[in-house]
Amino acid sequence: MKYCKKCVQPDTRPGIVFDEEGVCSACRAYEDRLRVNWTEREAELREIVEWAKANSRRGFDCAVGVSGGKDSHFQALYVKEQLGLETLLVNCAPDNISEVGRHNLENLVQHGFDMISLRPNPKIERALSKHAFCEYGNFVKPLEYPLYASTFQVALKFGIPLIVQGENPAETLGIIGFLDPGGDAMNWKNTPTVAGGSAADWIQEGIELRDLQFYQFPDVDELREKNIRAIYLGHYAKEWSNTGNTQFAIARGLKGRPGHDPGLTGRINPYFSIDVDLKIVNQMLKYYKFGFGATTDEACYDIREGQMSREEGIRLIELYDGKVGDRYIQEWCDYVGISIAEFWKVTDRWVNKKLFERDTSTGRWKPKFKVGEDFDEG
Numbered sequence: 001m002k003y004c005k006k007c008v009q010p011d012t013r014p015g016i017v018f019d020e021e022g023v024c025s026a027c028r029a030y031e032d033r034l035r036v037n038w039t040e041r042e043a044e045l046r047e048i049v050e051w052a053k054a055n056s057r058r059g060f061d062c063a064v065g066v067s068g069g070k071d072s073h074f075q076a077l078y079v080k081e082q083l084g085l086e087t088l089l090v091n092c093a094p095d096n097i098s099e100v101g102r103h104n105l106e107n108l109v110q111h112g113f114d115m116i117s118l119r120p121n122p123k124i125e126r127a128l129s130k131h132a133f134c135e136y137g138n139f140v141k142p143l144e145y146p147l148y149a150s151t152f153q154v155a156l157k158f159g160i161p162l163i164v165q166g167e168n169p170a171e172t173l174g175i176i177g178f179l180d181p182g183g184d185a186m187n188w189k190n191t192p193t194v195a196g197g198s199a200a201d202w203i204q205e206g207i208e209l210r211d212l213q214f215y216q217f218p219d220v221d222e223l224r225e226k227n228i229r230a231i232y233l234g235h236y237a238k239e240w241s242n243t244g245n246t247q248f249a250i251a252r253g254l255k256g257r258p259g260h261d262p263g264l265t266g267r268i269n270p271y272f273s274i275d276v277d278l279k280i281v282n283q284m285l286k287y288y289k290f291g292f293g294a295t296t297d298e299a300c301y302d303i304r305e306g307q308m309s310r311e312e313g314i315r316l317i318e319l320y321d322g323k324v325g326d327r328y329i330q331e332w333c334d335y336v337g338i339s340i341a342e343f344w345k346v347t348d349r350w351v352n353k354k355l356f357e358r359d360t361s362t363g364r365w366k367p368k369f370k371v372g373e374d375f376d377e378g
Helices: 025-034 038-055 070-082 099-109 122-136 141-158 185-190 209-215 220-225 242-251 279-290 294-304 310-320 326-336 340-350
Strands: 062-065 087-092 114-118 162-165 229-232 356-358 365-367
Touching: 025 294, 038 162, 038 229, 062 070, 062 141, 070 087, 070 099, 070 162, 070 242, 087 099, 087 141, 114 141, 122 141, 122 326, 141 162, 141 185, 141 209, 141 220, 162 185, 185 220, 185 229, 242 294, 279 294, 279 326, 279 340, 294 310, 326 340
Parallel strands: 062 087, 062 162, 087 114, 162 229
Antiparallel strands: 356 365
16 A cells, blocks of 8 residues: 555555656646646637537537535536536435535525436435445445436437536546546546446346436447537636635535534535535445545645645544544434444455454454555555
8 A cells, every 4th residue: 555645645546546756646637737728728618618509409508417516516607607508407316315415406506507306216226225335335336327327318318419527537536547537528437436337237136227217328429429528627627626616616605514523424624525424434435445535535635736735634534534423324224224233244344454453442443554654565
C-alpha cells in the first residue's frame, strides 16, 4: 500500500495509477488542469452548445441528471444561466431519501426547471442491495445503474441531443485504469462500480429482466445513431471544483446535513453526499476493503485545490475515515431485513486482513497501516 506523495490517495483505489515520482493520476490531472487554455476549451464548449440548440427537436436542448446536491446545483444552473440551454432535469429518486435531500432537490427545481423523477421499485432495490452487500461488499453497486442510466434513457425517449454529466472520474479520482480523461461522457459505464451497465447483471431468483428496465444503459451505438452526445461539464467549466461547487450551491439555497458529526458519518464536509444516509455505511465497507473512505476522498480534493495541507488531511483521515454511527448501521439492517450480527458476519468477510486486524479490546477492526506512510502488506 503506497500513498501519493502530493495528496493522501492510496494505490488501493481500483484504477488509480502512480507515476515514477510516486504521484497519483488524479494529482497529475489537476496539474494538467492548471495548464489548460480555458479560452480554447470554452470555445469548444460553445460549439457543443450551439450544436445542441441546432439539433433540439422537442424543446429541450439538454438533459442533466441530478440528485439535488452541490454538484447538481452547479451543473443545472450553469447550463441554464451560463450556457443558455433549455434544460430538463432527470432525477432517479433513491429509496430512503433524507429530509435534507428532499429539500435540496426541491430547492433546485424551484430555480425554474422542468424535472422528470424516476422511482425504481423499492422492493427490488432492497433485494438487490442485500444481494450486493453479500456478493460484493458494496450494497450501493446496483443502485448506481439506474442513477446514471436514467438520464440517457430519458434523452433517448425525448430526443434530447445533449446529456450533461458532472465530473469525469478519470480526472477527479484518477481512475485512468478504467476511463479515459476528457469531455466525452459516453464512457461512464466503464467505471468499476457499474462495470458495463447491463441490467442482466442483477437477474436473480424472483427478479427478471423486465423488472430491471431502469437499470439498463442504452446502447452507445443507438445513442450516436439518434445524434445524442454526452459531455462532462467538469472538463469544460473552469469554475468546476469541489469547494467552488459547494460554495455556489450554498449561495443558491443548498442545506447541509443537520447536526453534522464527522465522527458518526465519516465525512468532514456536511454538504457531501447527503441525499441518502445509508451511503454512510457503504463508505465504511469501502474503508475496510481498500483502506480509505469518504474522508480520504474529501481530503484529496481539498489538498489538490489548496484548501488543506497534506498534514491536516492525514490528521482528519486518522480521526474520521471509515467512522459510522451505530444508528446508521441499524437503519441499514432494518432496511434490508437482517440482524446486526448478520451484518458484521458479512462485513468481516470483506475486511482486507492485510490492512486491518482485530482490536481485542473492542472486537472491531483497526488499521495496521499509518495514514500517509507506505505500508508493506506482506
